[in-house]
Amino acid sequence: MPSLRDTIAADLRRQITTGVLKPGERLPSEPQLATRYKVSTATLRDALALLQAEGLVEKVHGKGNFVRRLRRRLTYEGGTLTPIVPTLQVTVRTTQLRAQGTLSTLLKVPPQALLTEYLCVSHVGESPHSLARIYVPRDLAPAESSCRWSKPAELGPRLAETREKVSARLPTPEEASTLRISSALAVLAITRVSADTSDRVVEAALLVLPGDRADACFTTRHATEYRRAEG
Incomplete structure (x- = not known):
């Protein structure tokens, strides 16, 4: 059974790949997302870390988490x-x-x-x-x-x-x-x-x-x- 971390990451991943969340768009704050998914901030950050490792989300210090713009390979x-x-x-x-x-x-x-x-x-x-x-x-x-x-x-x-x-x-x-x-x-x-x-x-x-x-x-x-x- 998928963990809460994986479930949250899968939902955000779906929103990014389907265009619901667009490149360059700022995600809701971590406390807001934690409240939305009814999890602790630590669990929410673990989910975001998965998406950061996949190159889908980038965290900008002092500004928040953003959907990463596609980079030319x-x-x-x-x-x-x-x-x-x-x-x-x-x-x-x-x-x-x-x-x-x-x-x-x-x-x-x-x-x-x-x-x-x-x-x-x-x-x-x-x-x-x-x-x-x-x-x-x-x-x-x-x-x-x-x-x-x-x-x-x-x-x-x-x-x-x-x-x-x-x-x-x-x-x-x-x-x-x-x-x-x-x-x-x-x-x-x-x-x-x-x-x-x-x-x-x-x-x-x-x-x-x-x-x-x-x-x-x-x-x-x-x-x-x-x-x-x-x-």
């Missing part, structure tokens, strides 16, 4: 985000730091080796779409500060291998704040490591994509030999 494929949205803007912050812990392991460099970090946040208008932290050995960092979702163009001819690991997890508090998403909304976390023909790691990227607006697509091409029949 982007696809991460081949190191890039598609489709290319004309209004997609990227802010970049460049920092010089020294390798420690995981970064030292990913980049195969000694601890304290000099690195350049590119912190990139893509957004459409005021809506953040993705977060990337890209690390490059200091001697390979280009002069210009730019975000590279794809591999660095100047290293293209030398790149021999790129490995990507994808996992689903909950965002860290910093990621949730930067991307303006609920801490209960899963994200796609992609760790990408690129090496050149000498097996030197030239880039390590930690990418975070909100699960409600991003897909990851991977294509494997198999070589097929065609042999002519003898005779």
Whole structure:
């Protein structure tokens, strides 16, 4: 038998998907909804948390809960985000730091080796779409500060291998704040490591994509030999 939380979530979900509650519309206050459904505020918040995790409702601090507007989905494929949205803007912050812990392991460099970090946040208008932290050995960092979702163009001819690991997890508090998403909304976390023909790691990227607006697509091409029949 469905719990009160699930029953409330199902009713609000139905109202959202059928258009009774429209994108951008503010829901009644939590005490009002708790009274309407005859449950405690704690139970009502649990129901809203389900809808927040599904990307149907977003809670704006100090303002209340709103039906979430549909976000354009982007696809991460081949190191890039598609489709290319004309209004997609990227802010970049460049920092010089020294390798420690995981970064030292990913980049195969000694601890304290000099690195350049590119912190990139893509957004459409005021809506953040993705977060990337890209690390490059200091001697390979280009002069210009730019975000590279794809591999660095100047290293293209030398790149021999790129490995990507994808996992689903909950965002860290910093990621949730930067991307303006609920801490209960899963994200796609992609760790990408690129090496050149000498097996030197030239880039390590930690990418975070909100699960409600991003897909990851991977294509494997198999070589097929065609042999002519003898005779």
